[in-house]
Every structure is written in structure tokens, then in C-alpha cells.
Amino acid sequence: MPATAIxxxxxxxxxxxxxIACADGKLKAISPAGTATGDGxxxxxxxQLVLPALVESHxxxxxxxxxxxxxxxxxxxxxxxYIANERKVLREVNVPxxxxxxxxxxxxxxxxxxxxxxxxxxxxxxxxxHVEAMLQLREAYRDVVEMxxxxxxxxxxxxxxxxxxLMEEALKMGVxxxxxxxxAGIDNDPIRHLQIVFDLxxxxxxxxxxxxxxxxELGLWQIERIADFTAATGLKDKVVISHAYCLGMFPTxxxxxxxxxxxxxxxxxxTSAPADTSVPPVDFLKALGVNICCGSDGIxxxxxxxxxxxxxxxxxxxxxxxxxAKDAELVSAFDSATYAGARALGLSxxxxxxxxxxxxxxxxAETLGDALARRPAERRVVSHGRVVAExxxxxxxxxx
Amino acid sequence: MPATAIxxxxxxxxxxxxxIACADGKLKAISPAGTATGDGxxxxxxxQLVLPALVESHxxxxxxxxxxxxxxxxxxxxxxxYIANERKVLREVNVPxxxxxxxxxxxxxxxxxxxxxxxxxxxxxxxxxHVEAMLQLREAYRDVVEMxxxxxxxxxxxxxxxxxxLMEEALKMGVxxxxxxxxAGIDNDPIRHLQIVFDLxxxxxxxxxxxxxxxxELGLWQIERIADFTAATGLKDKVVISHAYCLGMFPTxxxxxxxxxxxxxxxxxxTSAPADTSVPPVDFLKALGVNICCGSDGIxxxxxxxxxxxxxxxxxxxxxxxxxAKDAELVSAFDSATYAGARALGLSxxxxxxxxxxxxxxxxAETLGDALARRPAERRVVSHGRVVAExxxxxxxxxx
Numbered sequence: 001m002p003a004t005a006i007x008x009x010x011x012x013x014x015x016x017x018x019x020i021a022c023a024d025g026k027l028k029a030i031s032p033a034g035t036a037t038g039d040g041x042x043x044x045x046x047x048q049l050v051l052p053a054l055v056e057s058h059x060x061x062x063x064x065x066x067x068x069x070x071x072x073x074x075x076x077x078x079x080x081x082y083i084a085n086e087r088k089v090l091r092e093v094n095v096p097x098x099x100x101x102x103x104x105x106x107x108x109x110x111x112x113x114x115x116x117x118x119x120x121x122x123x124x125x126x127x128x129x130h131v132e133a134m135l136q137l138r139e140a141y142r143d144v145v146e147m148x149x150x151x152x153x154x155x156x157x158x159x160x161x162x163x164x165x166l167m168e169e170a171l172k173m174g175v176x177x178x179x180x181x182x183x184a185g186i187d188n189d190p191i192r193h194l195q196i197v198f199d200l201x202x203x204x205x206x207x208x209x210x211x212x213x214x215x216x217e218l219g220l221w222q223i224e225r226i227a228d229f230t231a232a233t234g235l236k237d238k239v240v241i242s243h244a245y246c247l248g249m250f251p252t253x254x255x256x257x258x259x260x261x262x263x264x265x266x267x268x269x270x271t272s273a274p275a276d277t278s279v280p281p282v283d284f285l286k287a288l289g290v291n292i293c294c295g296s297d298g299i300x301x302x303x304x305x306x307x308x309x310x311x312x313x314x315x316x317x318x319x320x321x322x323x324x325a326k327d328a329e330l331v332s333a334f335d336s337a338t339y340a341g342a343r344a345l346g347l348s349x350x351x352x353x354x355x356x357x358x359x360x361x362x363x364x365a366e367t368l369g370d371a372l373a374r375r376p377a378e379r380r381v382v383s384h385g386r387v388v389a390e391x392x393x394x395x396x397x398x399x400x
Numbered sequence: 401m402p403a404t405a406i407x408x409x410x411x412x413x414x415x416x417x418x419x420i421a422c423a424d425g426k427l428k429a430i431s432p433a434g435t436a437t438g439d440g441x442x443x444x445x446x447x448q449l450v451l452p453a454l455v456e457s458h459x460x461x462x463x464x465x466x467x468x469x470x471x472x473x474x475x476x477x478x479x480x481x482y483i484a485n486e487r488k489v490l491r492e493v494n495v496p497x498x499x500x501x502x503x504x505x506x507x508x509x510x511x512x513x514x515x516x517x518x519x520x521x522x523x524x525x526x527x528x529x530h531v532e533a534m535l536q537l538r539e540a541y542r543d544v545v546e547m548x549x550x551x552x553x554x555x556x557x558x559x560x561x562x563x564x565x566l567m568e569e570a571l572k573m574g575v576x577x578x579x580x581x582x583x584a585g586i587d588n589d590p591i592r593h594l595q596i597v598f599d600l601x602x603x604x605x606x607x608x609x610x611x612x613x614x615x616x617e618l619g620l621w622q623i624e625r626i627a628d629f630t631a632a633t634g635l636k637d638k639v640v641i642s643h644a645y646c647l648g649m650f651p652t653x654x655x656x657x658x659x660x661x662x663x664x665x666x667x668x669x670x671t672s673a674p675a676d677t678s679v680p681p682v683d684f685l686k687a688l689g690v691n692i693c694c695g696s697d698g699i700x701x702x703x704x705x706x707x708x709x710x711x712x713x714x715x716x717x718x719x720x721x722x723x724x725a726k727d728a729e730l731v732s733a734f735d736s737a738t739y740a741g742a743r744a745l746g747l748s749x750x751x752x753x754x755x756x757x758x759x760x761x762x763x764x765a766e767t768l769g770d771a772l773a774r775r776p777a778e779r780r781v782v783s784h785g786r787v788v789a790e791x792x793x794x795x796x797x798x799x800x
Contacts, residue, residue: 070767072727275675276723304725305769306716316706317720323676325704327472367470369705377777 002026002143003358003385004040009033010050012352013331013368017047022358025384029354043387045362045380049371051334052352053114053359053383054311055341058242058270058295059104060152061118061137062130066300066309067103067399068093073305079186083155086302087125097133098140099399104299105141106394108309112361112381114145117295117345119152119179119209122170124162131170140398144383146357148345150209152179157196158187164196171204177240180210183225184218190225198229201238207346209240209270219246223258230265237266240344242295244269247285248278255281256288263289268344271336272297273318282322286332293341294318311337312375319372330369358385402426402543403758403785404440409433410450412752413731413768417447422758425784429754443787445762445780449771451734452752453514453759453783454711455741458609458642458670458695459504460552461518461537462530466700466709467503467799468493473705479586483555486702487525497533498540499799504699505541506794508709512761512781514545517695517745519552519579519609522570524562531570540798544783546757548745550609552579557596558587564596571604577640580610583625584618590625598629601638607746609640609670619646623658630665637666640744642695644669647685648678655681656688663689668744671736672697673718682722686732693741694718711737712775719772730769758785 002025010018010033019036021028028038063086065071071093075085093100101118108116120130131151138147151170153163157180167178178201183193201208208230214222223241230239241262247255247269262269268291271279282292294314299307312334318324319333342350349356362380365371381389388395402425410418410433419436421428429436463486465471471493475485493500501518508516520530531551538547551570553563557580567578578601583593601608608630614622623641630639641662647655647669662669668691671679682692694714699707712734718724719733742750749756762780765771781789788795 070770072769073725075725273675274723275673275717275721300773304723305727305730306720306725306773308774317675320706320717321675323674323704325473325475325706330705369472370470373700373706374708 004038005385006036006038006040006042007362007382008036008042008044009047010045010362011047012050015367020050020358020360022385025358027352027354027356027358030352048362049365049367050352051112051361051363051371052338052350053361053381054112054337055293055345055347055350056108056113056116056295056309056311057293057341057344058272058297059108059116059118060298060301061101061104062097062120062134063301063303064100064104064299065093065302066100066107068095068100073302075302082303089302097130098137101134101137102140102399104309105137105145106397106399109145109381110389110392110394111308111310111312112379113309113311114359114381114383115342115345115347115350116145116147117150117209118147119150120170120175121154122151122163122166123153123155123160124166128166128169128173131173131175135174144388144396146347148176150177150179151175152211153181156181156186157193158189164200168200171200171206177207177209180208182212182214183210184222185214190222194225194229198233198235201235202233207238207240208235209242211242212244212246215246216249219244220250220255220258223247223262227261227265227267230267238346239265240268240270242270244271244280245278247280252281252284259285259288259290266291268293268340270295270344271318273314273321275321279321282318282336283329283332291340291343292336293344294336310375312372316372316375327369330372333372334368359383404438405785406436406438406440406442407762407782408436408442408444409447410445410762411447412450415767420450420758420760422785425758427752427754427756427758430752448762449765449767450752451512451761451763451771452738452750453761453781454512454737455693455745455747455750456508456513456516456695456709456711457693457741457744458672458697459508459516459518460698460701461501461504462497462520462534463701463703464500464504464699465493465702466500466507468495468500473702475702482703489702497530498537501534501537502540502799504709505537505545506797506799509545509781510789510792510794511708511710511712512779513709513711514759514781514783515742515745515747515750516545516547517550517609518547519550520570520575521554522551522563522566523553523555523560524566528566528569528573531573531575535574544788544796546747548576550577550579551575552611553581556581556587557593558589564600568600571600571606577607577609580608582612582614583610584622585614590622594625594629598633598635601635602633607638607640608635609642611642612644612646615646616649619644620650620655620658623647623662627661627665627667630667638746639665640668640670642670644671644680645678647680652681652684659685659688659690666691668693668740670695670744671718673714673721675721679721682718682736683729683732691740691743692736693744694736710775712772716772716775727769730772733772734768759783
């Protein structure tokens with residue numbers, strides 16, 4: 001039920017007081033405060049700040065334990081230990097994805113994310129179960145939040161025979177992007193890994209989103225190969241490399257040519273702005289034209305207990321990561337949680353412009369910098385013209 | 401007006417349901433839920449989590465612009481630019497410290513900090529004005545929050561003739577600790593710098609808290625010298641080194657002996673857990689017995705626009721800094737914002753034990769990990785037995 005309504009006296013991030021008129025769920029007009037006319041309910045927003053709906057570019061909804069009783073992290077030391085531990089934890093918890101992922105999804109919505117990309121695990125053991133559950137979840141919230149999925153070979157692609165076939169099945173079922181995972185470091189055959197991923201993307205007209213944790217030269221070399229495949233397959237603007245820690249491990253002079261290549265090919269980078277490892281030098285790469293977005297990654301799952309799904313907090317963490325202080329830097333951090341995310345995800349009709357979906361966040365903050373520093377929970381989240389969350393709570397829960 | 405009251409049905413961090421009885425502002429007894437008897441009002445806390453009051457170990461209250469209109473960061477590139485810019489900004493803003501610092505102080509209280517160490521700038525230009533204002537501020541909030549001060553030579557000690565004399569004056573006025581600032585990197589004469597700092601501390605029976613940003617071997621060498629002075633002056637347990645980035649720049653084998661020395665001399669470390677530089681390896685040093693606490697450092701001032709005075713958030717940032725995930729690691733992060741801070745500051749009667757001041761925080765969280773991950777703003781802050789803040793607001797504002 002998209003709404004027709006007028007939101008009055010909103011402060012934009014460039015400090016103008018405006019009214020926003022919505023009709024049938026679309027943003028109809030932005031006009032100086034006090035001038036909007038139209039049908040539907042009017043709400044006085046009392047000079048609160050308005051932001052475009054937040055964009056969560058990298059989440060693992062199917063892994064989360066959000067809404068479940070607290071469970072101490074029980075993983076061992078190695079990546080293999082973590083993967084095995086996750087299987088064990090999710091078996092033991094034995095709560096449907098609809099419940100766990102739905103609980104976190106409602107939290108993300110309450111914090112203002114209305115455009116979300118989630119990875120979905122697939123492997124011969126879990127088969128297509130997670131995919132099926134996530135597709136149902138998407139349907140259940142389709143009127144509120146725009147979700148897109150990446151089929152993610154968490155335990156490897158080539159080293160887990162049968163996985164490529166399952167990925168293909170998931171794409172047929174409606175998943176939007178083909179995932180990959182450390183083609184060299186985990187799958188041991190990077191070119192064949194990328195060949196499968198890009199072949200699937202081309203065959204089904206999908207995007208690509210590759211988890212790349214491999215470090216140092218091994219990481220850089222794979223980014224070059226991902227660029228090769230992107231160029232060869234014509235998937236310009238449709239490829240995301242997630243994490244890409246390796247780009248932060250070299251002097252910027254060493255990665256300048258590669259950065260230009262990423263910009264030319266429209267390959268986006270996604271970072272969760274981790275503090276315990278290197279991250280791509282965001283300002284340097286953005287200046288070259290590389291699109292860089294932010295995501296939460298895992299939230300309260302068998303990997304990490306931290307995270308709260310607040311993309312304003314993620315933008316703050318990105319600013320914190322680089323000790324950004326200038327307003328332009330804060331705008332850049334915010335961009336990674338909004339417009340850059342929309343570009344990476346290939347969203348159409350995103351942003352506070354007439355004709356787009358009326359998706360925005362209203363919160364008691366003076367400026368964008370103030371919003372990033374304080375991140376008040378008392379936000380009103382407007383989806384398709386109507387308030388769907390208030391005071392940190394989703395108003396129309398679908399959890400059973 | 402310390403209170404006599406009973407707080408019923410509180411969940412402790414080790415998951416017991418208890419009542420806390422307070423009498424005349426002291427914590428009188430902790431007993432199983434439903435068993436407390438005594439005078440005064442009773443409040444049912446409905447199984448919310450109780451935490452000891454948070455300890456803010458490193459703040460610059462006199463620098464903040466909190467509560468003022470947003471001001472874009474205007475600093476130049478170098479440390480000298482930042483110092484000059486700060487002078488300019490505070491002149492232009494021209495708002496009394498009582499207003500700026502008081503505004504931030506009330507925010508810190510609302511987030512649960514009831515024990516706060518703030519540095520106070522001193523130099524020949526500002527003289528004792530900041531010290532006088534901060535001493536007045538302390539008086540105005542003495543019934544609610546325990547504050548202690550460090551006299552801080554922000555523009556240098558030896559390179560600013562007259563500063564040592566002003567520092568001595570501040571100590572006579574009641575400031576608790578002698579500050580220092582990069583004895584080598586800024587003041588250019590490390591031994592004479594430390595001699596002055598430690599002489600003043602001994603003469604007036606004060607503590608020491610030195611800002612040490614100097615990096616690499618230069619930093620380590622100064623930590624050794626601070627240890628020499630601590631041993632020679634008998635100031636065991638009374639010295640804090642703030643930041644100490646250098647300790648994170650070496651393999652742990654290189655700093656093990658130094659770590660043991662810090663532990664032996666009771667020299668505490670303070671970190672704000674920055675993500676853009678190295679920080680002391682907290683788990684390694686804690687295992688050696690070094691006391692490590694957390695602080696916010698500057699909040700919304702001429703140096704940085706970030707920060708919100710929430711020490712639960714700072715503890716989260718410490719966990720985030722090291723990608724801590726295990727419950728024991730989250731306890732360690734929380735310790736840095738509570739008990740380790742109390743040790744560093746030499747607080748007596750701190751913590752949830754009978755006989756101590758009844759200072760605690762009640763919040764809707766399931767476990768300590770949940771509290772760190774979500775950091776809900778709806779906290780009830782109890783100081784000397786009475787609720788002084790609720791829902792993110794200090795209930796008894798003294799701002800005029």
C-alpha cells in the first residue's frame with residue numbers, strides 16, 4: 001500500500017528546509033518548506049534532517065542469529081574451523097531462516113536501510129534451502145524493502161563438486177548475482193573459478209560479486225584477472241569485489257593503474273571498513289573514479305557477535321577507519337552507504353529525486369556530520385511514502 | 401541528595417537476577433531477586449542488565465563544541481596547524497567552557513559515565529582560564545559525577561616558557577595529575593620534560609598522565625624513560641601513558657620485556673582504539689599484567705567531529721579494532737571502560753560491591769555482548785542511588 005502524503009519542514013543535508021510530497025509511493029516533488037500541496041496526510045517534521053534511504057551493500061542475512069538467545073562465539077582458529085563451526089551452530093540453533101533473517105531484516109529497516117544486497121550460502125550440504133527461504137523472505141517484505149541476492153559458495157566452488165550446478169539453479173530461481181570466494185586462496189584454481197562465475201553471469205544476464213580476502217600480490221593479481229574477465233564478458237558496471245584488503249597493502253603508486261582500470265570497467269569495491277586489517281585506500285581510489293560502497297558483512301552470527309545493521313554506523317566506521325574529519329570526507333563516508341551502494345547494486349530510481357520511490361529517513365540531527373557522529377535511534381523510516389519504522393522499531397512486523 | 405532505594409530484578413553480566421539495595425547513596429546489598437528489604441522507593445527493572453557506571457579515562461572536555469551549532473572542521477594538515485586552528489575556533493565560537501563542556505558532560509552522564517578524567521589545556525596564552533572553568537564545572541556536577549583532571553601542556557612545555565609555572569599553579573588549585581606531551585617529538589628535550597613532570601607530581605603528591613604519540617623506536621625509548629622516572633620517584637600505580645601507538649608497531653617479542661616493566665610499575669596505558677594507526681596489542685599486554693583502559697579523547701572539537709561520549713561504544717570500538725568475538729574478549733573490552741579505567745584513575749570504592757557508591761547503569765540488553773553490539777540509548781543511569789539520566793537525557797540539567 002504505497003502512500004500519498006506530504007512530509008513538511010524537512011532539513012536537507014545542504015541545509016535547506018523543504019517539503020516532500022509523495023503520491024502513490026513515489027516522490028512527487030521537493031519544494032521549499034510551506035509550499036507543498038497535494039493529497040493525503042501531512043506530517044510536520046519540525047526541521048529534522050532527511051536522508052535518502054540507506055543502502056546495505058553486503059549482508060549475510062541467512063547466517064544471522066539476531067533475535068535468538070545470545071550465543072557465545074565458539075569458533076576455532078582457522079577459516080576451516082569457522083566454516084565447520086557455523087554449520088554446527090546453525091544446526092543446533094535450528095530456527096528457520098525466516099525467523100532469524102527476518103528479525104535482522106526488520107532491524108535493518110528500522111535503522112533506515114531500504115535497499116539491501118544479501119549473500120546466500122550454497123553448498124552440497126545445504127543445497128538450495130537457504131536460497132528458497134531467502135526468496136520467500138523477500139516476498140514477505142517486498143512492499144517495504146528492495147532486496148537483491150548473491151549466490152555465495154561459502155565452502156568453495158571447485159573444491160566442492162556440485163556447487164556450480166546449485167549456483168546455476170539458484171540463478172534460475174531469481175537470485176541476481178553470481179558470487180565467488182578467493183578464487184586462488186580457497187579454490188586453488190583462480191582462472192577456472194572466474195570462468196565458471198563469469199560464464200554463469202553471462203548465460204543468465206546476472207551481476208558478479210566476489211569475496212576477495214586474499215592478501216598482498218596474490219590479491220592484486222586476482223583483481224587484475226577479474227578486470228580481464230569483466231572486459232572480456234562485457235560486464236561493465238555489473239561487477240563488485242567485496243573486501244579487497246590487498247588494495248590497502250601497497251603504496252598508492254603501486255595500485256594507481258589498477259584503480260584506473262577498475263574505474264574504467266565500472267567495477268565497484270565493497271568494504272565493511274574493518275579496523276584490524278588493511279582496507280582499500282578509499283579517498284585515493286574514489287579520486288580515480290572507483291565506486292566504493294559499504295556493507296555490514298556478518299551481523300551477530302557464528303563469525304562475529306558485533307554489528308547492528310545500522311548503515312549510518314557503518315559510514316561512521318568508515319570515517320573512523322581513515323580518521324576523516326572534514327565535511328567533504330563525511331559526505332564521502334555517507335555516500336558509501338547511499339549513492340555508491342545504489343551504483344554498485346545497479347539500482348534504478350534511487351535517491352531523493354522526483355519520480356523515484358519515496359524512500360527516505362527522517363531523524364533528529366542538525367547536519368550529516370551530526371547524524372554520523374550521534375546516529376540517533378529515533379528515526380522515522382519512510383518506504384514508498386509511508387512511515388514503516390519509528391523509534392528504532394519496524395511498525396509492521398511479519399515475524400511469527 | 402544521595403538516595404535510599406531498591407532496584408529490583410536486575411540481570412548481572414553473569415546472568416543472575418538480583419536486587420540492589422541502596423542507602424544514603426551507597427550500594428548496601430546485592431541479593432537474589434525478590435529478597436531485598438529496606439527503605440525508600442522500589443523500582444522493578446524487569447530483568448534489564450545492570451552494569452557498573454562507565455569510566456571515561458581520557459577526555460578533553462574544555463575543547464569540545466558539543467551543543468554548539470555544527471562547525472565544519474577547518475584545520476590544516478600539520479599538528480601545528482591543528483593547534484593554531486583550535487585557538488582560532490575557540491576564540492570565534494566564544495562560548496563559555498561551562499556551556500560547551502557542560503553540554504558534553506551531560507551527554508557522557510546520560511550514556512552512563514560517572515567517573516571521568518579530563519585533560520585541561522594550559523599555555524601562556526590561555527593561562528589558567530580553562531582550569532578555573534573546569535574546576536567550577538566539577539563543583540556544579542559534584543553530586544552526580546566524579547571528575548578528575550590532568551593539566552595538559554597542549555602547545556608544549558619547554559618550548560612554551562612559563563608553562564611549567566602555570567602547571568604548578570593548576571596543581572595547587574586542585575588538579576589531580578600532571579600531563580605531558582611527546583617529550584621528544586614535540587618538546588625536543590625528553591629528559592628535562594619528564595624531570596619537570598615527575599618533579600611536580602612528587603612535590604604535590606599527584607599522578608602523571610602523558611600523551612605519547614611519538615612513533616617507532618622513539619616512542620618505545622620514551623616509555624622506557626617514563627618507567628625509569630616512575631621507578632625513581634616511587635610513583636608506582638600513579639602513571640598513565642595515553643595513546644602509545646608505538647607499542648603496536650613491533651612484533652610482540654620486541655615489547656615483552658617493556659610490557660613486564662609497565663606491569664611491575666603499575667603504569668597504565670590508555671587507548672581510544674583508533675583505526676587509522678597502530679595501537680598497543682591489548683590482549684598481549686593484558687596477559688603480561690598491564691592495565692589498559694579506554695577513553696574517548698576529543699569529541700566534536702576542532703580536531704575531530706566524531707565521538708559521542710558513549711563508553712559502551714568505545715568498548716565496542718576496541719573490540720572492533722582487534723576483531724574480538726569471544727565472550728571473554730568482549731568482557732576484556734568492557735573492562736577497559738570500567739574496572740581498568742578505575743585502576744588507571746586510582747578510584748577508590750568503584751564497582752558493584754556493597755559499601756561502594758551506588759553508581760550503575762540499567763539498560764535493555766540481554767548480555768554484555770548484546771549491550772556492546774547494540775548500545776541502546778534508553779539507559780537508566782543511577783548515581784549515588786538515584787536515577788539521574790533516562791532515555792539518553794540527563795534529567796537534572798545545569799546548563800543555563
